[in-house]
Amino acid sequence: MTRDDKPTPGKTGQLKESLADLWPTPRPQASIPLLKALHILTREGALNADSRRKLKQTLHFTQILRPSLEALLAASDEPVIADLGAGKSYLGFILYDLVLNPAGRGRVVGVETREELIEKSRALAAESGFARMEFIASPIDRAALRGGRVDMVTALHACDTATDDAIRFALRHEAKTIALVPCCQAEMAQLLKGRAGPLRELWRHPIQRREFGAHVTNVIRGLFLEAHGYKVRVTELTGLEHSLKNELILAERHQQRDARAKGELERLVDQLGVRPALLDALD
Numbered sequence: 001m002t003r004d005d006k007p008t009p010g011k012t013g014q015l016k017e018s019l020a021d022l023w024p025t026p027r028p029q030a031s032i033p034l035l036k037a038l039h040i041l042t043r044e045g046a047l048n049a050d051s052r053r054k055l056k057q058t059l060h061f062t063q064i065l066r067p068s069l070e071a072l073l074a075a076s077d078e079p080v081i082a083d084l085g086a087g088k089s090y091l092g093f094i095l096y097d098l099v100l101n102p103a104g105r106g107r108v109v110g111v112e113t114r115e116e117l118i119e120k121s122r123a124l125a126a127e128s129g130f131a132r133m134e135f136i137a138s139p140i141d142r143a144a145l146r147g148g149r150v151d152m153v154t155a156l157h158a159c160d161t162a163t164d165d166a167i168r169f170a171l172r173h174e175a176k177t178i179a180l181v182p183c184c185q186a187e188m189a190q191l192l193k194g195r196a197g198p199l200r201e202l203w204r205h206p207i208q209r210r211e212f213g214a215h216v217t218n219v220i221r222g223l224f225l226e227a228h229g230y231k232v233r234v235t236e237l238t239g240l241e242h243s244l245k246n247e248l249i250l251a252e253r254h255q256q257r258d259a260r261a262k263g264e265l266e267r268l269v270d271q272l273g274v275r276p277a278l279l280d281a282l283d
Ligand SMILES: C[S@@+](CC[C@H](N)C(=O)[O-])C[C@H]1O[C@@H](n2cnc3c(N)ncnc32)[C@H](O)[C@@H]1O
Pocket: 084, 085, 086, 087, 088, 089, 090, 091, 111, 112, 113, 114, 138, 139, 140, 141, 155, 156, 157, 158, 159, 162, 165, 183
């Protein structure tokens, strides 16, 4: 720790101490205006429990993505990262601040249906001098990106089937990396409701139907990506104390279709007796 980084007494001291604990570079000071503008830090510079959780999750996600981002930067002059269901674009801003800004290359495009969030993100990017950040107010399935190329797709807590829209978007753009942390899931529980069959005890009670539905949806998403030629890793994003929506599906394209995964996927949906809409896009 340099002299400048040493915590000072009072609230600001506390902030510097905890921010320095979390921040992956030795000098978080330069990012303090950005973190304040994102309301991760209060105007006084404090980090409350909620924003600490969000920051920790976003930083961890960024660190997990770093090797893939570095590979994309090595392979392309201007890799494009599409952050889908971007919300306030915490992930896009932090990823740009920590990786793309120091690299001096690479573009982040946030896609979000809520116009007011897009306007705020545009203003913050301009204020921060983040010239290679763009924002599109659109549903994921209708978003058209300048140049039409996307190298990485991220979707952090994109609600319900928006994660599936992100998967279809990634396939359409032949994204090399896809990183999904799914959110609530309602489609599968709805499909399973009242459905008979040998496995019916797995979803008889509503709470179990919801949880099993969310679990099996993510299993299907992983197999779907494998079937389309992605190598898939499923892990937890951060400790469960940081978020209940904590499953990370990380997929890297290696181009060979996987007939085994496709067969397993077909078998699984046959056993369940339901077919989520994502499978309409199964090649
Ligand atoms: C739970 S928030 C997560 C936001 C952000 N990724 C984060 O982790 O802070 C989900 C966001 O996705 C947006 N969203 C939901 N469905 C969408 C869709 N089909 N297309 C674009 N955005 C969508 C919502 O408006 C909301 O802002």
